[in-house]
Amino acid sequence: MTIRVELGTSLLARNEEMAAEIRYLCQDNNIFLVNIMSSPGAGKTTLLEKSLNFLKTHIKVAVIEGDIATTRDADRISAQGINAVQLNTNGACHLDARMVYQAFQKLDLSALDLILVENIGNLVCPAEFDLGENLRIVLLSITEGNDKIVKYPVMFRDAQMFLLNKIDLLPYTDFNLAELEKDLRTINSELEVFHVSARLGLGIEAWSNRLISIVRNHRRSES
Numbered sequence: 342m343t344i345r346v347e348l349g350t351s352l353l354a355r356n357e358e359m360a361a362e363i364r365y366l367c368q369d370n371n372i373f374l375v376n377i378m379s380s381p382g383a384g385k386t387t388l389l390e391k392s393l394n395f396l397k398t399h400i401k402v403a404v405i406e407g408d409i410a411t412t413r414d415a416d417r418i419s420a421q422g423i424n425a426v427q428l429n430t431n432g433a434c435h436l437d438a439r440m441v442y443q444a445f446q447k448l449d450l451s452a453l454d455l456i457l458v459e460n461i462g463n464l465v466c467p468a469e470f471d472l473g474e475n476l477r478i479v480l481l482s483i484t485e486g487n488d489k490i491v492k493y494p495v496m497f498r499d500a501q502m503f504l505l506n507k508i509d510l511l512p513y514t515d516f517n518l519a520e521l522e523k524d525l526r527t528i529n530s531e532l533e534v535f536h537v538s539a540r541l542g543l544g545i546e547a548w549s550n551r552l553i554s555i556v557r558n559h560r561r562s563e564s
């Protein structure tokens with residue numbers, strides 16, 4: 342007799358249950374939840390550092406930091422005067438909804454408009470795990486090359502916003518912007534695209550303003 346155990350399915354089904362709990366908490370507290378994903382080093386934390394300076398003057402925001410081993414990213418965010426919860430996965434290559442739910446227990450949800458989650462640096466696994474988020478943002482940096490869109494399509498297909506970071510390095514690489522735009526249109530024509538340099542602060546105000554307006558529209562429609 343063959344007994345088959347569908348481990349993957351039950352794992353994702355359990356994740357969906359927790360994601361539903363998170364959605365319920367967000368609705369109850371009128372919070373907008375954002376899941377930020379990219380490969381390691383694309384600039385997620387630098388983007389957050391620069392953007393929070395602007396965001397915090399307009400909306401009440403906290404950050405959940407995913408990291409395999411350290412508290413370095415949460416320390417960088419706390420240094421901006423922002424509440425940051427560090428989740429250490431101890432090896433796992435993605436955050437799941439259970440972990441994010443635990444981080445929610447550490448935050449005063451009634452005092453927040455927006456929670457930004459920095460996922461583990463990885464272009465594959467995080468895309469599979471629903472965190473109950475309202476918006477998925479994927480970051481790609483110039484030094485990674487434009488072919489990552491077609492090589493890791495799921496990540497780009499399932500996101501709603503795309504940030505091209507390290508735009509300051511464009512003149513020093515063979516990154517092909519025209520090819521990137523063509524591939525993005527093929528894989529996800531609905532993606533909202535921003536070009537930024539987190540290091541230089543280029544484009545930070547434009548995307549932060551867009552995020553603020555999305556959060557405010559959402560809050561209005563929910564209340």
Ligand SMILES: Nc1nc2c(ncn2[C@@H]2O[C@H](COP(=O)(O)OP(=O)(O)OP(=O)(O)O)[C@@H](O)[C@H]2O)c(=O)[nH]1
Pocket residue numbers: 379380381382383384385386387388414461462463506507508509510537538539540541
């Ligand atoms: N030139 C340039 N460097 C950048 C930019 N944004 C980030 N960096 C640099 O890229 C490196 C990685 O940045 P992080 O913000 O730590 O990247 P991350 O995506 O949070 O990395 P992980 O959390 O490890 O996945 C740092 O040395 C940053 O200074 C940018 O816009 N331009």
Ligand SMILES: [Mg+2]
Pocket residue numbers: 385386387414459
């Ligand atoms: Mg980081």
